[in-house]
Amino acid sequence: MQNLAIIRGERLLFQGLDLSVSAGEAVALTGANGSGKTSLLRALAGLIRPHAGDVRFEGPQGKLEPEDARSQGVHLLGHQDGFKATRTAWEELLFQVQWTGGTEASARQASARLDLDRLAGLEVRKLSAGQRRRLALARLVASPRSLWLLDEPMAPLDTARRAVFGDLMAQHLAGGGMIIAAVHDPLPIAARACDLSSAMGPSL
Amino acid sequence: MNGFWVMLRREMAMAWGRGGGPLLALTFFVATATLLPLAVGASPARLAAVAPGSAWLALALASLLSLERLFERDYEDGTLDLLALGPVPLEAVAFAKGLAQWLTNGAPLALAAPVVAVALGAELRLVPLIFLSALIGGLGLAFTGGIGAALSLGSKRGGVLIAVLVLPLFAPPVIFGAGAIEAxxxxxxxxxxxxxxxxxxxxxxxxxxxxxxxxxxxxxx
Known part of the structure; x- marks a missing residue:
């Protein structure tokens, strides 16, 4: 991304932000509450349009159309996980995995990996916040998409699960994946830091 | 194309699953039609004259009921973010939703429409045409209704807003549908x-x- 600026409402969140991420790299976005971490992630995912600057994607064969890159190569995990409260964990996981390009087999593997098999038949509303987050992470693991955009991914996880999540991220990076994560606590893997507060613009 | 089927299957499963979407619309449909004899009087001749038109009016109103859930729930719980990053464009997602709305709400209502019309006194020979017009009309009701549902996203009291946005768009199907039966x-x-x-x-x-x-x-x- 180059010279990126985002305005929400009447407020300039940041401007002149340059950041590039290449295969195998992780970036930890930091910044105070309201500094624009979530907005930046949503702009990268194409959900909001930046006020200035642009976001470009490159694949092994050169430049990619942003629509193609986003529809096949980007996972966004925000504060809301998109699970329907009255459907079972397995139904919801399977839909999200198939929707983002994975298969039933890969969903089963991810479910085992994140220790979700016991919960598969439960309705989503009966899961705890940490269990829901593991369900959401299973989607990332099960469908192969190279760029993970994570918004506070670890907040509801317990210590043991944070370690598992660290392994999953390390594995994703080792496979040539990329991670951009908005965090308050440090990530359990090596990551380049990017502080949004330093890209703060003058108020409009 | 695979993504489209995944989407359609989910929409159908959710509509038939919990929440009783089609049942609620059907009950509302029948209840509205039941009010008619109370409003215009129970004289069979008078009822028979207005039966097809009233069935169509009740049908249009019943079609409004499940529209609020069409996009609003996906918007509130973050599913829409995921849908926007899917393998098919949002246009295809919207088409799948409209189609599912027609199949799970329009089709049951179309089955009920002749029953309701006959109960109000419509002639039996009208039954096939009432079903056909309700089924075909349901397609228009589902997709124009979907536009209202999407436009009202994020507003408080979306349900009322949908009704206000969508009812004018329901005028042509009501005119043509009831008109075909009258003719x-x-x-x-x-x-x-x-x-x-x-x-x-x-x-x-x-x-x-x-x-x-x-x-x-x-x-x-």
């Missing part, structure tokens, strides 16, 4: 009205998804 009952040529009803439905199915997708993108940004 047939009166021994006139009913094909043009049914043709216009089908044209309206197809146009809504072709253009509606673009409007719905644009409204969703706007709500997300």
């Amino acid at each position: 047939f009952a009166g021994g006139l040529d009913w094909h043009p009205a049914l043709g216009l009803l089908a044209a309206y439905g197809l146009a809504a199915a072709a253009l509606g998804p673009f409007a719905m997708a644009a409204a969703c993108r706007n709500a997300l940004s």
Whole structure:
């Protein structure tokens, strides 16, 4: 991304932000509450349009159309996980995995990996916040998409699960994946830091 | 294309699953029609004259019921973010939603429409045409209704807003649908009205998804 600026409402969140991420790299976005971490992630995912600057994607064969890159190569995990409260964990996981390009087999593997098999038949509303987050992470693991955009991914996880999540991220990076994560606590893997507060613009 | 089927299957499963969407609409449909004799008087001659038109009016109102859930729940729980990053564009997602809305709400209502009309005193020979017009009309109701549902995203009291946005768009199907039945009952040529009803439905199915997708993108940004 180059010279990126985002305005929400009447407020300039940041401007002149340059950041590039290449295969195998992780970036930890930091910044105070309201500094624009979530907005930046949503702009990268194409959900909001930046006020200035642009976001470009490159694949092994050169430049990619942003629509193609986003529809096949980007996972966004925000504060809301998109699970329907009255459907079972397995139904919801399977839909999200198939929707983002994975298969039933890969969903089963991810479910085992994140220790979700016991919960598969439960309705989503009966899961705890940490269990829901593991369900959401299973989607990332099960469908192969190279760029993970994570918004506070670890907040509801317990210590043991944070370690598992660290392994999953390390594995994703080792496979040539990329991670951009908005965090308050440090990530359990090596990551380049990017502080949004330093890209703060003058108020409009 | 695979993504489209995944989407359609989910929409169908959710509509038939919990929440009783079709049942609620059906009950509302029957209840509205039951009020008619109380409002205009129970004289069979008078009821029979207005039966097809009243069935169509109740049908249009019942079609409004489940619209609020069409996009609103996906918007509130973050599913719409995921849908926007899917393998098919949001236009295809909107088409799948409209189609599922037609199959799970329009089709059951179309089955109930002749029953309701006959109960109100419509002649039995009208039954096939009432079913056909309700089924074809349901396509237009589902897709124009979807536009209203997408436009009202993020507003408080979306349900009321949808009704206000969508009811004017329901005027043509009500005119053509009830008109075809009236024409047939009166021994006139009913094909043009049914043709216009089908044209309206197809146009809504072709253009509606673009409007719905644009409204969703706007709500997300």
